[in-house]
Amino acid sequence: MTIRQLSVFMENKPGYLNEVLAVLARNNININALTIADTSDYGIARILVSDPQLALDKLHEKNFAVRIHDVLSLEMGAAPGSLYNILNLFATANISIEYVYAFSYGSKSIVVLRTDNSEKAVEVIRDNKLKSITEDDLK
Amino acid sequence: MSRDAMRKLQDERLRELVARVYNNVPFYHRKMEEAGVKPSDIHGIDDIVKLPFTYKQDLRDNYPFGLFAVPMKDIVRVHGSSGTTGKPTTVGYTKNDIQTWKEVVARCFTMSGIDSHDIVQVSYGYGLFTGGLGAHYGAEEIGCSVIPISGGNTRRQLQLMADFGSTVLACTPSYALHLADAMSEFGYSLSDMKLRVGVFGAEPWTVNMRKELERKWNITAHDIYGLSEIMGPGVANDCIYHNGLHIHEDHFFPEIVDPETKEPVPYGQEGELVFTTLTKEGIPLIRYNTRDLSSLYYDKCECGRTTVRMEKITGRSDDMLIIRGVNLFPSQIEHVLLDLQETSAHYILYVDRKNNLDTLELQVELDENKLTDTIRDLQNLSRKIEHALNSAIGLSVKVTLVEPKTIARSEGKATRVVDKRTKE
Numbered sequence: 001m002t003i004r005q006l007s008v009f010m011e012n013k014p015g016y017l018n019e020v021l022a023v024l025a026r027n028n029i030n031i032n033a034l035t036i037a038d039t040s041d042y043g044i045a046r047i048l049v050s051d052p053q054l055a056l057d058k059l060h061e062k063n064f065a066v067r068i069h070d071v072l073s074l075e076m077g078a079a080p081g082s083l084y085n086i087l088n089l090f091a092t093a094n095i096s097i098e099y100v101y102a103f104s105y106g107s108k109s110i111v112v113l114r115t116d117n118s119e120k121a122v123e124v125i126r127d128n129k130l131k132s133i134t135e136d137d138l139k
Numbered sequence: 140m141s142r143d144a145m146r147k148l149q150d151e152r153l154r155e156l157v158a159r160v161y162n163n164v165p166f167y168h169r170k171m172e173e174a175g176v177k178p179s180d181i182h183g184i185d186d187i188v189k190l191p192f193t194y195k196q197d198l199r200d201n202y203p204f205g206l207f208a209v210p211m212k213d214i215v216r217v218h219g220s221s222g223t224t225g226k227p228t229t230v231g232y233t234k235n236d237i238q239t240w241k242e243v244v245a246r247c248f249t250m251s252g253i254d255s256h257d258i259v260q261v262s263y264g265y266g267l268f269t270g271g272l273g274a275h276y277g278a279e280e281i282g283c284s285v286i287p288i289s290g291g292n293t294r295r296q297l298q299l300m301a302d303f304g305s306t307v308l309a310c311t312p313s314y315a316l317h318l319a320d321a322m323s324e325f326g327y328s329l330s331d332m333k334l335r336v337g338v339f340g341a342e343p344w345t346v347n348m349r350k351e352l353e354r355k356w357n358i359t360a361h362d363i364y365g366l367s368e369i370m371g372p373g374v375a376n377d378c379i380y381h382n383g384l385h386i387h388e389d390h391f392f393p394e395i396v397d398p399e400t401k402e403p404v405p406y407g408q409e410g411e412l413v414f415t416t417l418t419k420e421g422i423p424l425i426r427y428n429t430r431d432l433s434s435l436y437y438d439k440c441e442c443g444r445t446t447v448r449m450e451k452i453t454g455r456s457d458d459m460l461i462i463r464g465v466n467l468f469p470s471q472i473e474h475v476l477l478d479l480q481e482t483s484a485h486y487i488l489y490v491d492r493k494n495n496l497d498t499l500e501l502q503v504e505l506d507e508n509k510l511t512d513t514i515r516d517l518q519n520l521s522r523k524i525e526h527a528l529n530s531a532i533g534l535s536v537k538v539t540l541v542e543p544k545t546i547a548r549s550e551g552k553a554t555r556v557v558d559k560r561t562k563e
Contacts, residue, residue: 007512009505011542037514041539046512065505065543069512098513114512 001125001132002070004052005112009065010036010043020045020064027058032138033103033112046071046101048112050139069114072121073133076102076109083111086130090115093124105138140389142437142445148389150183152417157181157190160423163208166201167425184392187415188403193427198228198368206422207231214421219267220367220466227267230367231421237276239418240370243387244277244363247376250385250442251338251361253307255282258333260300262310262318263341263464264290269371270341270464274309274363277373283307290314293321304333308356309363311464312339312348316495319355329357338363340372341464343431343452349381362451368427369414375449380441383448390418393447394426395435398456401428409434411456412449430457460490460556462497462534469555472501475531481520482506485546492560499536501528504543 010016017036024031030050037044049055052068059066076082083102090097096116103110110133115121125132140148158178160167170191171177180189198206207214215234219227232240253259259278263270271289278285286303288296290310296318299305308315315337322328334356340363352360364384365372374391375384386393395410396403404410412433416423434450460467469488476484483504491498501524509520521538528536 005512007510009507009510009540009542011545039514039518042517042541044510044512044514044517063542063544065507065510067507067510067512071512098515 001072001122001134003048003073003112003133003135003138004068005071006045006047006049006052006055006059007067007069008045008047008059010038010045012038012040012042017045019062020047020059023058023062023064024049024055027054029055029058032105033101033110035101037099046099048103048138052135071112071114072118072125073110073112074125075131075133076111078109082109086111089124089128089130090121093120095120095124108133108137140445145388145445146184149392149417152389153184153187153392153415154178154181156415156417156423157425160208160425164206164423166197166206187392187394187426190415190425192401192413193424195228195368195430198230202227203229204231206424208423209233209420216272217267218269218272218367218371220269228368233420236370236419236421239390240273240373241276241280243370243390244273244373245280246387247361247363247373248277248281248283248307248338250376250378250444251307251336251363252359252379253278253281253283253336253338257281257283257306257336258286258303259283259307259309260286260288260296260303260305262288262290262296262308262314263372268464269365269367270311273365273371273373274338278307278309293318294325297322297325297327300334301327301331306333307336307338308334308358309338311341312344312352312360313342313463313492313495313497315339315352315360316348316355319352320495332356334358337361338376340364342461343454346381346451364449364452366429366431368422368424369416369429370419374414377451378440378442378444382440383436383450385440385444385446385448386435388447390416392417393435393449395433396428398432404434407434407436409450409453412452430455430459432456458556460558462490462499465532465534467532467534471532472528472555475527476503476524479524479527481509481524482540483543486555487546488556490556490558490560497560499534500539501536502539502541502546504546505540507543 033048035046098114100113161178174191176189213233214231216232219229261274265271337358337360349360361377363372363376365374375386377384392415394413398411412429412431414427415425431452432454436448439445486503489500524538
């Protein structure tokens with residue numbers, strides 16, 4: 001139901017993201033999804049990779065501030081309204097979405113999300129039999 | 140008063156002072172025993188060099204009232220300033236001290252050409268800070284009409300200045316400049332104002348800054364010097380010739396000492412400014428080292444006054460910053476960060492001046508364990524640090540989180556402060 005996501009602290013400097021990407025490239029780590037939350041001074045890059053633990057170790061070697069967090073990941077249908085239908089279940093259960101992003105992997109459409117109440121979110125997923133994505137699904 | 144007559148007065152007052160603190164302040168009793176000096180060894184002002192120095196740390200160590208020389212029933216007022224450990228340094232005044240304070244501030248204002256016809260807008264902060272009430276009492280003593288508006292609220296400052304026809308402005312020089320520049324923004328011009336004199340202090344400022352203020356306000360601007368430990372504003376002031384600041388040496392005896400050796404320096408040479416409060420009753424201080432850098436001149440001024448003059452303060456011998464009139468030591472920042480335990484204690488403080496107001500930006504290294512995947516947590520962290528700093532040092536600071544291990548570590552003294560304020 002959850003997958004490991006890298007959260008990398010990004011200073012607002014030219015070329016900073018590329019330095020992170022260079023570490024991943026050199027170690028043959030594949031990126032499945034990447035999104036950046038930004039402020040005027042810094043950002044957080046959220047990255048899904050083929051080998052989170054290796055990426056964490058290699059980024060630490062280069063003194064990046066990085067941690068691994070577990071995030072919810074679900075498979076969506078390909079039809080219009082799929083994301084709406086999923087998020088509507090959370091809204092009805094009075095769960096706030098902290099952030100959400102979506103990507104495609106092969107023929108799958110995948111949504112990753114962080115809520116303000118993980119336990120309740122897991123209940124919603126179980127009760128509605130939503131289809132989870134595991135890290136194995138992304139290999 | 141001739142220099143000889145002044146000397147005689149100082150001789151008498153020092154003898155009386157030394158006997159008083161020896162008998163009434165355990166701290167000085169002990170310090171004098173350690174230095175092997177007794178009140179009977181002090182025959183006159185030249186013997187002052189036998190006495191031990193007093194430092195700001197001594198006030199902190201004896202917080203709050205340990206250095207007071209009279210019982211609290213005789214103290215009628217307490218003032219204070221912030222200190223490195225979050226403890227303020229406290230000073231107390233007897234009725235006579237308040238009378239002396241009024242007198243010396245009144246002298247400063249008179250020296251600046253102010254009289255009972257003037258309407259004085261006191262835009263120094265009122266409260267524990269000595270600026271507001273000090274200027275207030277001095278102006279009242281002369282018989283001026285006093286507007287106790289205190290600091291802040293620029294629009295109202297300008298409105299009352301125009302409506303009341305204030306002729307004198309008393310505030311920090313940077314705030315005076317800010318007010319001048321804000322006039323057009325709020326729809327005022329110089330023709331709406333009757334200002335003719337400015338008495339500015341509580342932070343060091345240059346001759347160029349004086350000229351700029353005089354031009355922008357069409358006034359004559361005077362520098363009033365003081366510090367709460369000695370009295371508050373009113374220790375010294377420059378006359379219309381601006382040849383240094385006349386020190387009220389019948390109350391505050393000045394010396395200049397070498398910052399390294401603490402030995403008196405030759406005539407006219409720069410060093411640390413040291414004051415002995417010859418008449419103060421509440422918290423008399425012997426050879427208090429201000430850490431301000433200045434020099435002294437004893438020749439007669441063009442204005443006819445014979446009192447000793449001090450050079451405008453040129454800097455500090457320690458790392459104390461003066462931000463909008465508030466004293467700030469970088470170590471205060473460190474204390475707050477160490478207390479919070481939310482970040483590393485590696486930081487750089489950027490001091491700048493925007494629209495003539497000092498600004499502070501603190502770059503501090505993020506602790507990786509506090510890194511989460513949401514921006515909000517990091518923003519809450521910055522805000523938490525900003526709040527803690529604000530309540531500890533009384534200044535607003537913008538906190539910026541930076542990557543761990545990116546702030547340079549140096550072998551010796553780390554660069555903790557970058558002061559980008561223009562030095563004219």
